[in-house]
Amino acid sequence: MNRILTGCYSLAGLILMAVCTGSQQVPFRPDKDSVNIAEISGERCISGVYPHLTTYAHARINGKYGFGNECGIGAIVPWQGKLYMVNYAAHEPKGSEHKLYIVDKNKNMKIYEGSVGGTPAARMIHAESNQLLIGHYLIDTEGNIRTIPIKQMPGRITAIARHLTDPQNKVYYYDMEGMLYEANVHTLETKKLYHNPLPGWHGKGGYTAQGKLVLANNGEAGENPKDWQVPVEGQKGPEKYGVLAEYDGKKFTVVERRQFTDVTTRNGIKAVPDEQAPLWTMGWDKRSIRLKVMENGRWSTYLLPKAAYNNDPSHGWFTEWPRIREIGGNEMMMDMHGMFFDFPATFSKDNSAGIRPIASHLRYIPDFCSWNGQIVLATDESSIQGNILTGQPQSNLWFGKKKDFLNWGPATGYGAIWLKDVVSSTKVSEPYLFAGFDRRMAHIINHSKSPLSFVVQIDKKGNNEWTDYKTFQLKGEEYRDFIFPENVKGEWIRLKALTDGQVSFVLHYTTERFVSGEKFAKLFTGLAEVGTADEILTAKLYSNRCNYNMSCYASVMKNGRVVDKGEFEFRKFTFDFAPGIVEPQASRALETKVHYFKQAQFDAKVVDKKLMKDLWSVDEASVILHTSEGDLRLPKGNPAFDTMKSARCVREVESERELANIHGTFYELPLIHVGKEPLFKMMRPVSSHNYYIDDYNTWNGLLALSGVRRDARTSNSVYINKEKTAGLWFGSIDDLWKLGKPVGHGGPWMNTSVKSGVLSDPYLMTGYDKKTLTLKADREVTVTLWLSVSHYLKEKVKSKEFVLKAGEEMTYVFPEGFSAHWACLSADKDCRATAQFLYE
Template sequence: EIGEKDLLATMHGTFWRFPAAFSLKRSAGIAPRSNYLKVIGDFARWNDRVVFGCDDSAQKEFLNHRPFKSARGAPVQSNSNLWFVDPARLDRLGPAIGRGSVWLRDTLAAGQVSEPFLFDGYDYRMLTLSHANPEPVTFTLEVDRAGNGTWEKLRSFTVDRALVHLLTDAERGAWVRARVDVAVQSATVHFHYRNKDPRGPANAPLFDALAKAGETPRSRGVIRSNRSVLSLLDDGRYYELNNRLELSAPEPATGAALVTEGAQPESGIRLDDASLIVVEDGKTYRLPKNPAYTRTPAPAPQDTQRPTLETLLPRSLAKGAAATASSVHQTYQAAFAADGLLDDDSRWIGSGPDSWLALDLGAPKTFRSVFVATGWKREAVYAARDFDVQVKRGTAWQTLPGGEIRGNAATVVGVRLAEPVTAQAVRVLVKDAGYARLYEVALFEDQPELRDADTSRLAFARVCREVATERDLFNIHGTFYELPARNAQGFAKIRPVATHNLAIHDYASHFGMLFLTGLKDTQTGDHVLASADGRTAVWAGVIDDLWQLGKPRGEGGVWNGTAVKAGVPSDPYLMTGFDRKSVRLLSAADTRITLEIDVDGTELWVPCQTFTLKAGDAQTYRFPEGFSAYWVRAVSSADTTATVMFTYE
């Protein structure tokens, strides 16, 4: 009870109006208000707000590890908070989507009647019927129009294998149930509901401080929830956001390594001419692509295609250089860092903060990259965390662009230079207390891609992170998606939240709030928290603010000038959660292309539309308003080169 006529109910990510007088004979009136992203444990009215107790950030991500997600990106400590909401806002979060089946691949007896299913409260409702009987089966829908327990026949459908029907406004009632008059094998009666999405393409003004796709953000940090603070690394500088929402640079930078180890790895998500391609648990899925995002996360080349640093050391410009150091531990001489070897017995080890190793190349040399191999036993736990890569200019040492390394957690670190640098003396200045351990310092005239170098660990934009307990936020090509944990059917049940077309670099939940990086303006905006030195900032809000971004939209498909085999289905392409939909089809040969839909995300595929195509003649089809499914795929009747591309508006 929240002080309104109806009670408030929460279930499966939907706020519901629930009649206070609900009973067996007065069961009408349950209706969705909106969808939400938080995980809500309890709630109550307090003054002029509804206060929700939420499960926000979990340290242990139960069965929720993914190949395109950092294995160390979870909060260092679980944390949650209260969420204070204006009651009117409960109707203005995400457009409500609801799905469910009264029978799903069930074996039915003749005369069997299903349990009731909610039949009202949504703008669009779609019914899918299917079975495995060799002969057509008649399914009869019955409705309880007033919610008083009085059932009447609505209509019957004679179904040969499968049927999809968009329910009309005349076909309404409080509850619906299904009946069959014969025994049925693998019977499904599925309902797919959704409300109109009133959003347009524009983001709400509260996101104005974030850079748009194609713009260069002024602040592009990597963040992680770190006990009582939010830790941030931005352009080699370490910051902490405290519980008073003050962002400053502490000394020492103790949390930098935690941020680095939780950074986004190479995602393995691919892009072809048709769409984005994601693989999870051996299954392939396709998502809309966005031409505004040219830097698509791509898989690392196979290890056999990329050399290791060790194989390239013979051509290092620093091999054999004269080496000096601030100190030497036991027999680990400075010269070992330029001998072309990566052996534990052939390292330089110094001690104390501001330890340094300097190399004299004998003459000025021009190079485009510097690689520093550091640690012991090739384990990152012994790697140098904070160090500067420098060259000598006159009598002074100058740090190279990108050479200020902070919070490192890799054994091989590369510094790629935008412009060639010419110098005779190079130095590595280690800021860590304790031992400084360097296997090798290597210089190259080019910028080799190494399979053992973590050269861009902080450069990858975040693709996936858990932001509410057992719910990931997936961000790709300018669209946020809600992604259930793998123990909740995982990628098969993904759905879009909003399309933002922003240059968001990282995001994390911390103390019940959502923080974003990738700001074009670090000083202005009610949601902007700027650092004390003015050099960086984060955007702050809650995850359900994301509904105020643009309506989900995109382009892509299953084939785009693709060679296809007769009778072989394409990969599935996401359809759920998008509004207006159309498809363009083209074939190089005469064929029939059938679109099949997975109505509930469990690979229950049913045909929905067949197109007869003449060679070279394109067809465009706009789906009826309200039509939707979880996934869609295509099957051609002939070998051909085909295009099946969807537009979601």
């Protein structure tokens, strides 16, 4: 290690010492005042994560900071052999303690002393001056850094684009609040051109091509139109959130009032002069992902499914920043709504073939790039906005290969072409991705009382040539499902209405490929199985505020009883357990019940324990999830999980994203506002397991799990103290998929007294593979299966009816490819009935 300071720090004050009695080398060099870390090195790598590269809202040696609710890594750019990156605060247009970081090929990291912080995520390479522009910084080929004073150009800079009239000397800077600046890349002189020229809010993307500056806002927050440079009329209304707009140097034009993020071309951050290549931008609405392409000044739109719903809220806070970028070897990748897609650099209206799903993910990824033969993912890992279980925000990088993604989440997605939309005869929809998914199912609903007809058309080669595939004719208010045969090929499908009406065409795309838990069993060696008679090292975990360590309230468990207790800090620099906890807020981790505020909470606060409650319980039928909108039901795992009520059930593990670990299955829980109850109805299962996982936490870019066998061997993932009274397992967040595909059993009824015509509690169906339903009743009765097929449709559709004979069991195996979000059941007579789903 270069320039490593031999030293230690005391637990009481964590003051850096010049000399100490120990021989442990601390892998960082402080600044001249021995207050801030100036450089840091390390070699430890766990599941693609180097813990020493963790970024915080500060760089102080003692870890304590004054303010900063978030710490995402907003932009990463390879430049002259090094990797430059900036992290960002939640809302600091006038600067903050966040930093500019420089990482060399040996993963040594320097922290730029002149960092101004703020909320930056913008990056561009300026061709004429040969400079990297990242945030407020301009970096030449020798690594010299100049900074536009943030007081001179205040703003949460999110995009940098080539100038329309003086591209040799100037660039545009676009900010989240909508401010548009121009700046001279030589003199650093800046000028604000517009304060807030466009509808929408939360500026995200900006790029210059085909003689236009294209700007994107991804949210809506009741903006004041007084500064708009477009007509106010027609800009308000249902679904009018965010904006995609053009600027020709004189006039702004709204292209579409939807939420959009990245704007780019095949040249990406290497913005070239006189760019004429197709320009792409990604956005979404309640139906689907929206991918738009501009060619010769004209726009075309394509739709894709969503793997997850974390990005959906209209405020746009939870989409920082989905990108389309090159990942090496002339390959490009698109990341949107929790899914990686292969993205062809040739994508255009007449050559649209080649978009393919790769895998879904849990990681919150503001940027990614290719560097030194690896893909590098930036992350927004842990915030303290509404999150009382973390003391300070922190984020890190992930290094790996594209093939690694194949062992992450399944290529499964959901969306709609029409969603209770009014259509007229001969209306043609926008194209929706058809290729790349193993199983494709459509849910079709005629919301009109009159008959409805439309034809499905296929673009087989992605050359914008369409052929009719199948005509659907539905009676008034009829529902129908349709599973596309595997042998039906094509790049895109679209719908052409043959009659007027109101219709939904909802698509569920699922996969045959789930990660094998058996394949990766060795990765989780050391974790204790639920129900074991062996001793287990459990712990409640808290990422400290006063230092970089993690507090661990440890217990040794045997047969469900605590036989020993201890308090430790797991140390950042030495990766070992030190006795004692110094973090005043760490005891928050001891409470495992949940409480949600009615209003968004941006500052983490201690809640009244009297208001906290158990999130789930179990009856004979299934797991019951208790939400403010009523009970939901989830599958059961091993019966031994019934008694694990003191284990952590919900925790934020990525910024503004929560995970639940309930009865042997991890679930992703999208949020609508930080601090408020998650959108439980939009949850998706991640993986199922048979481990005694007492707590889980994101720390130093790693996923920490407690619940280690006391007799486990230490390894690169398992760390146990000498006394074997404290232990933890470490990996990365997307290692959770490797536990194995979601499975389970249960249902809404188990010998339950059922009232005629009353719907059961909803039972989760999203994300499960092989599905079987078993029904039984004490009298002859007709049971109806109702489905929720879209999170944005309140109506449940009537799927199937089952005529049961008294006392006789009926089994129904769902067809391969059948998918819905939630299932409910009803009976046409009062009865005592059982309805159980088996997910294999």
